[in-house]
Amino acid sequence: MEISNTLIVWYEKNKRDLPWRNCNDPYKIWLSEIILQQTRVQQGLPYYLKFVEQYPTILDLANADEQEILTMWQGLGYYSRARNMHATARYISFELNGYFPTKYSDIRALKGVGDYTAAAISSFAYGSPYPVIDGNVYRLISRLFNISLPVNKPSGQKEVKAAVESIFDGNRAAQWNQAIMEFGSLHCTPKKPKCETCVLQTKCISYSKNTVSNRPVKEGKIKVTTVNHSYFVFRYKDHTYIEKRIQGIWKNLYQFPLIEENLPENEVISKCKNLLTSNLTTELVKTFESTHLLSHRKIKAIFYTINLNTKPLFLKRDIFEIDLEQLGNLYPTSVLILKYLNQ
DNA sequence: TAGGCGTGGGT
């Protein structure tokens, strides 16, 4: 209880003014939590404001096209969040008559809602006594209790959860949850935590044992593999030609026709010509190169421009014609392709 | 359960 008081006093004095706080609308709380998954407040905030303006109610979101929602989401990453969010909006609007679920178990069962998000919505919208455990909490708790088990493995997660429950105050769950995340985010930071001015310093076992810089422990590294992307930008008048991605990364976003194999340039050009029904007499011009970094992949991208005098016919039926300016506006696309369009 | 899934900021 003493730790809870300390955290909450700190929070009331230091909290940021954010639009989804002091709000009981489960729709807006849910929306903010989906946007903020693995996303910094600074990056997610403009998207939240945009979504609330465009879709004031969950029914507005449910009635929107997925393509429009993905365009709104463009640039935020982890696009499955947007697809799941749309599916959940339709489920709540049309199966639950627009009533957002109130029970933790029902909230937890929604698409795109895991343990963290269910606890956040339950506490912030309804005051239900479920502690949030996000990256901030893993870090803060592993320091406070000097937990040496890896927090990205079930063993460490179990220990953190038990520690959280030992200090959680369910009678003020919403405030408590906001407080511990805000404190972790602003004070008990990953690098250079502000231990010298920390209100929990005397309670922090890692501080007394000088292990703060080694907490939290994480095991295993993500290996980043390098892949090649060759994009073909066919131009005919103001038109260009795109296709929809149907699986994997950037699913349901649009792109220029793409060859992913790592081939020598002459074979890439040969593959490009095979996309068309007729012989290609125009040459390909390499107009842009970029290395695009993902969390788990390094994409070495090359963009070739092909300026045509006649309308092209494609063997692949799913390649279709648009105005170039529609890509990134009417047709959502990746930041990699936005970089090309903006250069 | 380990890997897939984005992007941008910080060091």
Place this chain on the structure above:
DNA sequence: TACCCAAGCCT
């Protein structure tokens, strides 16, 4: 530069 990390979830 290369790496870590961010209000995680899904399969």
